[in-house]
Structure formats: C-alpha cells, structure tokens
Amino acid sequence: MNRSPFAVALLIPVGLAVVLATAPVLSTPRFRTDDDFGVFWVSVRRLLAGENPYDPRALNRELPRIGHRVVEEASPIMRHMPFVFTPLIPLGLLPYPIARALWFHLSLAATLIGCIVLWRRYGGPPRSRGAPWVLGIAFLPTLLMLQKGQMGWLALIGGIGWAYFAERRSWIGAGIGLWLMLFKPHLVYLALLAILIWSAQRRAWTAVAVGGAMAAMGTALAAAFRPSILLDYAQAIYESSPFAWATPTLGSWLRWLLDVDAIGLQFVPPVLGLAWLGACWRTFDRMRKGKEWESFPDLFAVSSLTALYGWSFDWVTWLWPVIQTWARLPDVQSPWARWGLIVAYVGLQGFALAIHQHGGGDFWLAGLPWGLMLWRWLARRATLKS
Numbered sequence: 001m002n003r004s005p006f007a008v009a010l011l012i013p014v015g016l017a018v019v020l021a022t023a024p025v026l027s028t029p030r031f032r033t034d035d036d037f038g039v040f041w042v043s044v045r046r047l048l049a050g051e052n053p054y055d056p057r058a059l060n061r062e063l064p065r066i067g068h069r070v071v072e073e074a075s076p077i078m079r080h081m082p083f084v085f086t087p088l089i090p091l092g093l094l095p096y097p098i099a100r101a102l103w104f105h106l107s108l109a110a111t112l113i114g115c116i117v118l119w120r121r122y123g124g125p126p127r128s129r130g131a132p133w134v135l136g137i138a139f140l141p142t143l144l145m146l147q148k149g150q151m152g153w154l155a156l157i158g159g160i161g162w163a164y165f166a167e168r169r170s171w172i173g174a175g176i177g178l179w180l181m182l183f184k185p186h187l188v189y190l191a192l193l194a195i196l197i198w199s200a201q202r203r204a205w206t207a208v209a210v211g212g213a214m215a216a217m218g219t220a221l222a223a224a225f226r227p228s229i230l231l232d233y234a235q236a237i238y239e240s241s242p243f244a245w246a247t248p249t250l251g252s253w254l255r256w257l258l259d260v261d262a263i264g265l266q267f268v269p270p271v272l273g274l275a276w277l278g279a280c281w282r283t284f285d286r287m288r289k290g291k292e293w294e295s296f297p298d299l300f301a302v303s304s305l306t307a308l309y310g311w312s313f314d315w316v317t318w319l320w321p322v323i324q325t326w327a328r329l330p331d332v333q334s335p336w337a338r339w340g341l342i343v344a345y346v347g348l349q350g351f352a353l354a355i356h357q358h359g360g361g362d363f364w365l366a367g368l369p370w371g372l373m374l375w376r377w378l379a380r381r382a383t384l385k386s
Helices: 005-026 036-048 056-066 082-092 096-121 131-137 140-148 152-167 171-181 189-202 206-225 229-239 250-257 263-279 281-288 292-305 312-327 335-357 367-385
Strands: none
Touching (some): 036 082, 036 096, 036 206, 082 206, 096 131, 096 140, 096 152, 131 140, 131 312, 140 312, 140 335, 152 206, 152 312, 171 189, 189 206, 189 263, 189 292, 206 229, 250 263, 263 292, 312 367
16 A cells, blocks of 8 residues: 655654653653663763773763662673664764653564564464554563563564565675674574574575674774773673573573572573574575575574573564464464464463562563463464364
C-alpha cells in the first residue's frame, strides 16, 4: 500500500512531539530502577570529553547528576566493546531526558517492526495483524529491555537484517546486520559462528568484511576521542568479570549447585552449544541453500540457552523463535492442542512476570528460556502430527 508523502512527512513532527512529551516521564527515577541507559549516556559523555568511559568511580560521581543512584557495579554494565559507542554518540550530544526518550521509542519501534517482518515472513495469518504487536510488547524480556534501556534489540534487528539481505545476496546490507549482531555477541555466538562457516563454504566474505570494517571504524572513532580506549576496555574486563554475578544462565546454575568458585563450570554450556552446532549439519545445509530464515531461530534459541553470561532483558532475541512458532500455530489442526499451546505460553509469561514482580531476581528467571524451548518443541510436534 502506497503512503502519501504528506502522511510520511507528518510522522516526523508527530514522532518528535511524542519524544518531547514522554521525555520527562522516562527520565524520572520513579519510572525506572537502575536504568542502564543512564550509564551508557554518562559513558558516552565521558568519551566525548576524552575521558575513560569505563571508569566505575567516575561514572558513580556523575550518575547522581541525572537522577540515578550510585551503581556499585557500573564497570560491568559498561563491558561493551568500544565500537558499541558509535550509535550512542549522537545521543550523548543531547540532553539526558531527550536522549532517554529517543532511545526508548527507537528500541520499541525497531523491535515491533522486527516482529512484523518475522510474522509476515513465516506466514502469520494476515487477519491477525495485531498479533506481532501484542507478542512483541507483551513479551517479558521486551518489557525488561525497555525498562532498563538496554540494547538487545540491536542483535535481534541485526539477525533479521542479515537473513533479509543475505537471501537477496545484498552483502553490504547483510554486513550491517552482522555488525549489529556484534553488539551482543554472547547472545548470538552460534549464529555468528554459523555465518563464518557459511561464508567459508561459499567463499563469500563480502558481508563479513563489511561487518568487520564497520566494527573497526567504530573502534577508530572511539579512539579518536580517547586514544587509549582499547586499554581502558581491557582493564575494565580484567578488573570486573561478569562471572562474579549470579546471572540467569545454565553456567551460573551449575556453579550454584556444584561449586560457586568453579568458574570453569561457566564454560560448560557454550561447549555444549558448540557441540550441538557441530552435530546439527542440517543448519549448515539450510544456510548453504539460502534458507537463513529457517536456521536462525534455532541458532538464536540455543545461543541464549548456552550463553556464557546474560540477563533476562537479553532474551529479547527469543522473539525470533517465538514469532516463528506463533505464526505457524494455525497449522496445528487439533483445536485442543492449539489452545493448549496458547494457554501454556501465556501461563509461562505470567509465571515469569510473577517471579519478577515479587522480587525473585534475574537468577530465578533462568527457567523462562528453557520453558520457551519446551513450548517450541511441543508446537513443532503438534504441527508435524497435523
């Protein structure tokens, strides 16, 4: 459907009005708890001033100025690689309330657009146009990501962009998607490895080169403001390990059950993930045949289940396999099975929300992705029986 130029042009002032109207609300301490975007914004401001953006003591001195409490673990929050500052630099030039509102609406819009693209790609019923909107917004990790001001949506959009452009053999666009996936590599590490293997098999390195070049240019841009940025990053990683946190990952649970001090247990799940990837030759076959859309949901799901570390707001990448599964629920012929899957999904989300609302903490939400994996498996079986 064609949009009139007037209607498209009208979106710009409307969008600005929404940002300006919501800025005071989104920047108040009552709206969010331990908002990570505040740390991002302060870090970018320090980078633009030529100062160390990873210094936790300096961050804690400046965070109260924008209404944040002192964050004892500020350094682990800023564990992102230097090129991640690239899209944040324009926001660092804006006042904090405007930057926070703009980031919120950009995150929400990009996530919902990604859900719509996935819904249409996997044949979701056209009459259920609102379904991808509801699924995207009502997904607990999406809500947590928006509340925290996190950037997991970039990895999700990057993966969708890779599949979209790789299918059309548009390697520059695919390379940009790859670059976005690098913003959260621990969430999609199996997808990144599969892309490398696929590129080697096809001898098609253009997309990988584009993604690598963009990461290198982003790092160079950060180094232009702070020449020692790589040393700052290395020191931050050395001084504050993510393994000190009780994250909702299989590795953390293994340590909690067996030996908290046995950091090696944290690496068991990624090893299992790599073993799965090595045994799942069909994934490579699909990618060689240009069917990235069928491979990536599984790669994203297993990457999340076996991630070295991560938090519940990172699971926004689960929207890919979730939307794919929901779009194909009409293929389940048995009404009992279909409604059973719908009730199971809603119940799983509700149970996870109850844990979060009653102060259970991220560590106790570790069962959510495993529940989603079981639900997805049951949906597949029900579809095959139809």
